[in-house]
Amino acid sequence: MTVIKKSDEDYILEAKKILENGGLVVFPTETVYGLGANAFDKVACKKIYEVKGRPSDNPLIIHIGDISQLNKIAKNISDDAKKIIGRFWPGPLTLIFDKTDIVPNSVTGGLETVAVRMPNHNTALNLLKKTEIALAAPSANISGRPSPTKASHVVNDLFGKVDMIIDDDSSEIGIESTILDLSEDEPRILRPGFITKNMIEEVLQKEVVYDACSTTKPKAPGMKYKHYSPMGELTILRGDLHSICNYINESTKADEVTVLLALESHKNIINKYNFKFIVLSYGENVEQACTNMYSLLRKCDELGAKKIYTIDFERNEIGYSIMNRLDKAAAFRVENLNEKK
Ligand code: TXA
Ligand code: MG
Numbered sequence: 001m002t003v004i005k006k007s008d009e010d011y012i013l014e015a016k017k018i019l020e021n022g023g024l025v026v027f028p029t030e031t032v033y034g035l036g037a038n039a040f041d042k043v044a045c046k047k048i049y050e051v052k053g054r055p056s057d058n059p060l061i062i063h064i065g066d067i068s069q070l071n072k073i074a075k076n077i078s079d080d081a082k083k084i085i086g087r088f089w090p091g092p093l094t095l096i097f098d099k100t101d102i103v104p105n106s107v108t109g110g111l112e113t114v115a116v117r118m119p120n121h122n123t124a125l126n127l128l129k130k131t132e133i134a135l136a137a138p139s140a141n142i143s144g145r146p147s148p149t150k151a152s153h154v155v156n157d158l159f160g161k162v163d164m165i166i167d168d169d170s171s172e173i174g175i176e177s178t179i180l181d182l183s184e185d186e187p188r189i190l191r192p193g194f195i196t197k198n199m200i201e202e203v204l205q206k207e208v209v210y211d212a213c214s215t216t217k218p219k220a221p222g223m224k225y226k227h228y229s230p231m232g233e234l235t236i237l238r239g240d241l242h243s244i245c246n247y248i249n250e251s252t253k254a255d256e257v258t259v260l261l262a263l264e265s266h267k268n269i270i271n272k273y274n275f276k277f278i279v280l281s282y283g284e285n286v287e288q289a290c291t292n293m294y295s296l297l298r299k300c301d302e303l304g305a306k307k308i309y310t311i312d313f314e315r316n317e318i319g320y321s322i323m324n325r326l327d328k329a330a331a332f333r334v335e336n337l338n339e340k341k
Contacts, residue, residue, distance in 0.1 A: 002159050004151070007123040007168040015164055016131040019044075023163035024051065026140045026154050027127050029119040031092045031173045031193070032147040032294070033154050034063065034137030035162065036127075039073070045106045045136050051161045053143045059109035060136040061094050061177070062116050065128025073103050073114055073134065080204055081182045087203045090120035092173050093195045096181040107136045117177055123168045139176060146228050146294040146329070149174050153298055174291035175325055181211070192321040194290065230297040232259075232305040234330040236323075238312045239337025241266055245275060247337055248309055252276045259300050261310040263289070278303065282311075286319050293322060297329060 005011040007028070015025045022044040025036050035052065037044035039062045049056050062073055067085070070077070074097030081095055099114035108114050119125065128135060139147040140154045140162075148154045151167035158165070178193030180200060187204060188211040189197060200208050237244045244260070252258045258277040262270070267279045280296050282289035300308045310326055312334070313319040327334075 002162055003164045004155070005164060005166050007166055011164070011166055012127065012130045015127060015166070016133070018163045019131060019133050019135070022047070024048065024161075025127070025135075026158065026162050026165040027124050027135075027137070028121060028151070028166060028168035028171060029063075029124045030121045030171055031119070031175060031177050032149055032171050033140040033151070034119075034124070034135070035140035035158065036063065036135035036137040039107055039134040039136040040102065040104065042104045042106045045104060048136065048138060051158065052138060052141070054138065055143075056106075057109045058138075059111055059115060060107050060138050062103070062107065062114060063124065063128060063135045063137050064116060064118050065125050065132075067118070069134050070097075070116060073100055074098065074116060075100050076183075078182055080187065083203055084180065084182070084200065088195055088199075090118040090125060091195065092120065092177040092193055093117065094177045094179045094191075096179065096183050096190070098183060113181075113183055115179065121168075121171075123166060127166070144229055146230065146297040147176060149291070149294050153295070156298075170291070170295075172291060174293060174295075175321060178321070180208075192324050194318060194321065196317045196321070198317065228294070228297065228325050228329040229331075230300045230305070230308055230329065232257075232300055232308045234297075234308040234310065234326070234333065236312050236326060236330050236334040237309050237337060238334060239340075241269065243337040243340075244309070244311065245270060245273070247335070247340075248277050249275050252307070256306040257304050258307045259303060259305040259309070261293075261296055261300075261308065263311065266311065277309075278305075286313050286322060289313065290318060290322050293325065 019038045076098045094115050094117040096113050103114050141148050142157045149171040173194045178195040179191040181188045187208045260279050264281045267281045270279050
């Protein structure tokens with residue numbers, strides 16, 4: 001049975017009991033909702049994989065509420081790592097460390113390293129601090145589906161399969177944490193997120209490289225799987241608004257729900273015309289687009305959209321991170337309308 005608790009209700013004692021007994025608790029974070037189990041309980045961690053339908057070689061992030069928990073699970077913590085922690089924790093940044101012996105292989109997918117994050121979210125921190133349990137937690141979606149940024153998304157994917165869902169406001173950031181690997185000579189971003197390359201370089205005063213797309217031997221195993229997909233076929237359109245609207249209008253069939261994901265300002269313009277497709281708004285800017293993206297992809301499913309199109313964001317800073325997710329959701333389908341002119 002799944003208990004749903006509002007974040008202003010008393011959930012700590014019950015959550016602690018569930019976690020101590022090897023159960024699963026879904027909790028909100030500032031990035032996306034997490035599907036948590038006691039990180040030191042191998043059987044409970046295995047359950048996470050079953051419930052999500054997640055491949056067992058895809059390791060989990062351990063969430064901590066207090067820095068003292070870090071030394072138990074990570075070793076060889078470098079000065080660079082300390083600087084990054086000082087600047088970005090709690091926050092949407094995961095660090096990769098050499099693991100200690102007490103971290104079970106079921107959490108790390110057999111790797112000698114462990115991913116750790118301290119989320120910057122009152123409910124998540126309250127849960128982690130008061131239960132004093134470090135939580136292994138992936139995003140609380142069925143594998144391959146868009147990550148959940150609202151409790152209703154979690155209910156759709158996991159109701160009946162987890163013991164508790166803690167319902168809070170929407171996840172403010174909306175895309176998963178940046179993953180930074182400092183365990184080798186060159187700092188590497190294994191997954192881009194809200195904390196950008198420039199922000200990290202500014203703290204470290206050295207160059208940071210992106211390693212998110214190396215497909216041969218991905219360092220973050222999760223990056224090799226198809227991800228974040230809506231049911232309909234998503235295509236990224238590169239071009240001006242006029243070309244985008246004409247392209248979609250010409251390719252839309254009368255009996256097929258077709259959606260364009262665009263900024264609020266685009267929507268205002270497009271809605272003055274009588275196009276055959278629906279426009280859903282990302283919000284005013286790229287930050288709001290991150291917050292709303294996964295929710296919009298799920299909305300497309302609810303609408304039964306067969307074809308989904310999105311505008312392209314400039315691939316720098318946070319735009320790089322949202323395009324990393326959209327590229328995957330679109331299985332790298334991009335139409336360059338500028339070339340067609
Ligand atoms: O924002 C987030 O990070 C969310 C919230 C719940 O904290 N969590 C999340 O977890 O996105 P998940 O499991 O969906 O993604 C974790 C990623 C995967 O791509 C996995 O391969 C990578 O982290 N990862 C975990 N441990 C790793 C390790 N030791 N080395 C490299 N990559 C690792
Ligand atoms: Mg995930």
